[in-house]
Amino acid sequence: MSDVPLTHSRFGRRDFLTAGLGVAGGVALWAGGLAGPASAAGAERALWREGRSANGWPVTDKVHDHRVEGAEQVTVPLLAGDVATVLLFVARRVNYEIATLDAGEVTGHTTDRTVSTRYESNYLSGTAIAVRPVLYPVGSKDGLFPHETVVVRDILADCEGVVRWGGDEEVPKESHFQIDVRPGDERLATIARKFEQWDRTPGAGPGTINPFAPERQRAAKALERRQRAA
Structure with a gap:
């Protein structure tokens, strides 16, 4: 990954609308993972007890800090290899196309087993990131402008x-992105190789993509329908 710092546009004026939203609730100790979904009104914190996160990856403390290209002083702890390659692609595109990210605005792996929803357990395996989670916490939705949502959908389409x-x-969390395939799934390696090839190809990859191209929007909408139905 290249570490060339760039300057990009920031989020729109909607930031202040979500900045004050918080997550309420205490800690409940539940066996067998997180028991039941959290509510949008006040997400309870629960202890994740399983040895694997909700997406099937082993809970681990063997992660590495990775720099987000183009985002000065922004690093995120992730499972090394294809997982990091794919999630860093997501963060890079957000940085280039939605907001210039600052230090501390991308979070990843944690050893804290208290979670608000099942999908937050994926941070324990180093297979998820949250981009500006203070602005877009659990239970908050519609925090992005329409054009920003188009970019997010296009990023997901590139991840296939x-x-x-x-x-x-x-229970939404618009800052959250996770690996959604199991360990050993060949699709992860295939997408990681695609992104690595883009890094080696002038004029390809983050910073060069037009998410509003009709063919890209068609692909994004098709994936949105599949993922919303899942």
């Missing part, structure tokens, strides 16, 4: 179903 967005969950 390997990544799922928290905005599509019953």
